[in-house]
Amino acid sequence: MTYAAATLIGRKQSQSGTGFQPARVAAKKPGIGSAVISYLLDHPYAIYAFARRFWPIVVIRGWAFISRYEDVIEVLKRQDVFAVPFGPKIELLNGGPNFLLGMADGADYRALHELVANTFPTSDNRAIVGPIAAEEAEALVMSSRGRIDAIEDLVTRVPTRICERYYGVAVPNETRFAHITIAMSTFMFGDPSNDPTVRDEAVKAGAELRPIIDAAIAGARAAPAGSDTIAARLVSAKGADGAPVPDETIRAILIGMITGFVPTNTMAGGHMLEMLLRRPDMMRATQAAARADDDELLKRCLWEAFRFLPLNPGPFRECAEDAIVAQGTRRAKRIPKGTKMLVSTHSAMFDPRRIERPKAFDPGRASHNNLTLGSGIHWCIGAPLAEAQIVQTLKPLLLQRNLRRAAGQAGRLALDGPFPAHLVVEFDPA
Ligand code: HEM
Numbered sequence: 001m002t003y004a005a006a007t008l009i010g011r012k013q014s015q016s017g018t019g020f021q022p023a024r025v026a027a028k029k030p031g032i033g034s035a036v037i038s039y040l041l042d043h044p045y046a047i048y049a050f051a052r053r054f055w056p057i058v059v060i061r062g063w064a065f066i067s068r069y070e071d072v073i074e075v076l077k078r079q080d081v082f083a084v085p086f087g088p089k090i091e092l093l094n095g096g097p098n099f100l101l102g103m104a105d106g107a108d109y110r111a112l113h114e115l116v117a118n119t120f121p122t123s124d125n126r127a128i129v130g131p132i133a134a135e136e137a138e139a140l141v142m143s144s145r146g147r148i149d150a151i152e153d154l155v156t157r158v159p160t161r162i163c164e165r166y167y168g169v170a171v172p173n174e175t176r177f178a179h180i181t182i183a184m185s186t187f188m189f190g191d192p193s194n195d196p197t198v199r200d201e202a203v204k205a206g207a208e209l210r211p212i213i214d215a216a217i218a219g220a221r222a223a224p225a226g227s228d229t230i231a232a233r234l235v236s237a238k239g240a241d242g243a244p245v246p247d248e249t250i251r252a253i254l255i256g257m258i259t260g261f262v263p264t265n266t267m268a269g270g271h272m273l274e275m276l277l278r279r280p281d282m283m284r285a286t287q288a289a290a291r292a293d294d295d296e297l298l299k300r301c302l303w304e305a306f307r308f309l310p311l312n313p314g315p316f317r318e319c320a321e322d323a324i325v326a327q328g329t330r331r332a333k334r335i336p337k338g339t340k341m342l343v344s345t346h347s348a349m350f351d352p353r354r355i356e357r358p359k360a361f362d363p364g365r366a367s368h369n370n371l372t373l374g375s376g377i378h379w380c381i382g383a384p385l386a387e388a389q390i391v392q393t394l395k396p397l398l399l400q401r402n403l404r405r406a407a408g409q410a411g412r413l414a415l416d417g418p419f420p421a422h423l424v425v426e427f428d429p430a
Helices: 003-015 022-026 032-042 044-054 069-077 087-094 107-119 123-143 151-155 157-167 174-189 196-222 230-235 247-259 262-278 280-291 295-308 383-398
Strands: 057-060 063-066 147-149 316-319 323-325 333-335 340-343 401-405 414-416 419-422 424-428
Touching: 022 174, 022 196, 032 044, 057 333, 063 069, 069 323, 069 340, 087 174, 087 196, 087 247, 107 230, 107 247, 123 151, 123 157, 123 383, 147 151, 151 157, 151 262, 151 383, 151 419, 157 174, 157 230, 157 247, 157 262, 157 383, 174 196, 174 247, 174 262, 174 419, 196 230, 196 247, 230 247, 247 262, 262 280, 262 295, 262 383, 262 419, 280 295, 280 383, 295 383
Parallel strands: 063 340
Antiparallel strands: 057 063, 147 424, 316 340, 323 333, 401 424, 414 419
């Protein structure tokens, strides 16, 4: 099926109510699991501190909550026992093979990891991703003339354009594309209650994204030699066996590196900005770094703000066999096979047993203090890309004078499921 035909079908399905409808997900009231998670993220300190001190390994009704730094690191390291539960959902939406965050360690995982790392070399971030982000963000901020929806029209828009310009994926409708990827990410990584509406919409979103990706692969095969997009690199790459990479693997990589990108960077960039607007001390330090044109310090400021309001309380895992956490200590606890686990990297980042002055805003912190990008084998492979894109996207906004929330509801962070959707800010145009 051609891309145009697929888009037409998607549009018709959507008009007739059978296609992906972002409003159904956005309008959904959060299930109890999701409600607890949002509450934790916004009111973290007392609950985390209580858990770490009095009940560091909670096991209750098929769920475990891990809150101390060393136990969080232990669980994320023991990936054979405390396994990633995302594989079946990833395969469903890929319509094919699994991708990294759904896989256990092993030869297949390592070969795929290497292929992805070679296709997205870190040198690209300074040479390609950063400059595209800077150019797009600068144009968006400047054309806003002092009032911009910093999420939809900046923080989400820039990664979407990078999917076009760097990945080589033609995006028919930027806003809808972002909603599709957000619906898929919500289902795969942020839906502990397995809500049927979230699943239904994610399946439809996947059905709309796959032809877009297939068209990018076909376009890359037909492109003249020398075109250098991610899609072009993948169609000429060789797998570990020396054979060309099958189309369904290329599709899984592109879908994985898009659904890991647009939604995640929307949430990260949105949470960073929200935190800066909440805390004038953080805003002052971060704007000073932007004005000094010190990108390394700016990155540190943004990621330190993000430590306070990360993606989520922590990643999910599922216990593959009966196992003990914190063996040999007084808090050691047996986790029964099948237990779902919330491994709270957010709590760990505020554990005073391991983190010095955890509540202080300190951009100079050692890197092990910041677990926002995970820990262990599944540590974020997109981290350097995320850093380049987010720093260069927020920088032109942070350079503006008198940056502030818009008055009223518009200036408050509005969500689409767990993801930031809108936040209007204003500044004094030069
Ligand atoms: C600031 C933005 C980002 C944050 C905070 C973030 C966070 C994370 C975290 C916490 C994990 C580990 C999840 C777990 O252990 O369950 C992870 C893994 C991953 N991330 Fe990111 N991420 C970001 C951006 C990106 C980008 C831009 C991409 C792709 C371009 C990406 C692709 C991935 C992939 C593929 C994995 C799985 C790696 C593996 O299993 O080996 N992420 N990310």
